[in-house]
Amino acid sequence: MASRELHVKCSFTVADLSTDALSTSQIGASAPETEPMDYASLIRNFGGVVSTAQLLRTGATPREIREAVATGHLTRLRQGWYATPDADPEIQNAVMLGGTLTCASSLTRSGLWVPESTLHKSHYRRSRHHEAFLGQECGRFGRPTKVVAAVDDVMTSLQYAAHCIDTESFIVICDSALHLGVVTITELESAFAHAPDRIRRAIDRCDGRSESGTETMARLRLISAGMRVRIQVFVAGVGRIDLIIGDLLAIEIDSFAHHTGEVAYESDRLRDRNVLLAGLIPMRLTYAQVVHRWPRTFFDIQQLVRRGVHRDRSR
Known part of the structure; x- marks a missing residue:
């Protein structure tokens, strides 16, 4: 049985960096000629919502970021975070609330088989550095993970899903991740080695041979x-x-x-x-x-x- 279509991958692991924190010399310095910002790639790779650090990693300069905001190609959502005009509304909302998309909401964007019962609401979590989170957030076992992208990676999302959704749905998603080769059973066992017994028992019931x-x-x-x-x-x-x-x-x-x-x-x-x-x-x-x-x-x-x-x- 074919798996669901892959929608969005968010794989950057760089720390967030705001243009407000950039030095005057950085902003004012003349930069070498570069290619125009590729907004289609920003939408494809990040759901259209990116941090300053991610923009800089793609080759954009501080001046280009400022010009993109001035011309309407980017909208500033909050300090250090921007969106293209066609950005995913759910991802934009997560960032504007002071967090990031996680759990079932991010896992379905990674192409995994996610039960529809878990998608009746958006799953957000708080940025560790953003105290004024306004949404209903997902919890996880252990210490919160630092936000480095507008959409959490698969393993981080699974760690929140283990705490947030029912056991059957969690196993369904883990099976999908195993079947698609996104994670290995060894990686799952390692990530949840210190989790509560019910989560470790759920990992023991996973089987990547299941195709849906x-x-x-x-x-x-x-x-x-x-x-x-x-x-x-x-x-x-x-x-x-x-x-x-x-x-x-x-x-x-x-x-x-x-x-x-x-x-x-x-x-x-x-x-x-x-x-x-x-x-x-x-x-x-x-x-x-x-x-x-x-x-x-x-x-x-x-x-x-x-x-x-x-x-x-x-x-």
């Missing part, structure tokens, strides 16, 4: 119900099957963004026939059946398991 959040949700719920579940099982003539309960019950789970349209419809039905020909019992679940209608979905799965259809009685 709906797959992770179903896996966690079925295992919690005491079912024997195998994931991403290779079956000759079919390929990899998302989940197999017991010996025979093959669960295929669609994600919201995929398996639509005539081509996908035909492909899925052919795959179901191949699953049957392989001696398994196919059961296809939609995004809505996992996310919004799980009690009924689980009831149906339970009925099949109670009848023993998941067992290979020929053994």
